[in-house]
Amino acid sequence: PVAQPSIQVSNTTVTEHKDPAVLTYITNDTGISVSWFFSDQSLLLTEKMTLSPDNSILSIDPVRREDAGDYWCEVSNPSSSSIGDPVTVVVLWRENGPALSMEVLTVIAIGVLVRVALVAALGFSFPSRGLEALVEKGGLHSLLGKRALLVLYFDTKAVTSSSSNPQDNPDLSEGQWPE
Numbered sequence: 001p002v003a004q005p006s007i008q009v010s011n012t013t014v015t016e017h018k019d020p021a022v023l024t025y026i027t028n029d030t031g032i033s034v035s036w037f038f039s040d041q042s043l044l045l046t047e048k049m050t051l052s053p054d055n056s057i058l059s060i061d062p063v064r065r066e067d068a069g070d071y072w073c074e075v076s077n078p079s080s081s082s083i084g085d086p087v088t089v090v091v092l093w094r095e096n097g098p099a100l101s102m103e104v105l106t107v108i109a110i111g112v113l114v115r116v117a118l119v120a121a122l123g124f125s126f127p128s129r130g131l132e133a134l135v136e137k138g139g140l141h142s143l144l145g146k147r148a149l150l151v152l153y154f155d156t157k158a159v160t161s162s163s164s165n166p167q168d169n170p171d172l173s174e175g176q177w178p179e
Contacts, residue, residue, distance in 0.1 A: 002029050005075045005084040016093035020061035025073045025084060032075045039069045065093045 010022035025034060034055040036043040043058075045051065050059045060067050070086040 001080045002032060002075050002077055002082045003027055004082045005034075005073055007071065007073060007084055007087045009087050009089065012088060013090040013092065014063045016065050016091050017062050019063055020059060021063050021067065021089050022060075023058045023071055023087065023089075025056055025075065027075055029075060029077070032077050035074045035076075037072050037074065043071070060089075063089075063091050065091045067091055 005025045005027040008024045008026055011019060014021050023036075036051070036055070036058055043049075048060055048062060048064070050061075051057065058071070068089055068091040070088050072084050072086040074081055074083045076082070
């Protein structure tokens with residue numbers, strides 16, 4: 001009789017488009033045939049999947065979310081067969097693309113805190129375009145200076161600018177950054 005195989009996994013939790021998943025069956029039997037299964041059916045190899053010449057190692061690189069699920073193998077010889085216990089591969093992914101870096105999140109948080117502090121200190125709130133009008137009139141510029149205004153004006157235009165100098169950003173007009 002063929003002994004039940006076990007499966008070793010390089011990592012059961014992998015990140016989509018980043019990590020590979022490598023599954024290896026372990027058995028002491030020789031002269032056997034190996035078949036891989038995924039989600040209750042025989043595994044259909046895709047372009048990102050490779051099997052070692054003896055079918056003992058299944059590599060998935062890069063892993064995608066549709067690769068998440070249970071994998072197992074069946075080993076057999078002409079007289080018997082045995083199925084291994086399934087292993088579950090979990091694939092992590094981001095729904096909306098790459099996440100913001102910690103540095104960007106920190107700057108956003110600081111901008112929000114400064115805006116809240118100004119609202120509390122000055123006793124009023126301003127809509128997103130209201131700050132620009134206040135700046136154009138010179139109301140906050142003399143109080144805070146350009147660097148603080150950059151943090152207050154922090155929105156997607158400022159974040160996506162390749163320059164750290166707001167005057168180099170074509171999305172900002174000269175009137176928004178008085179001298």
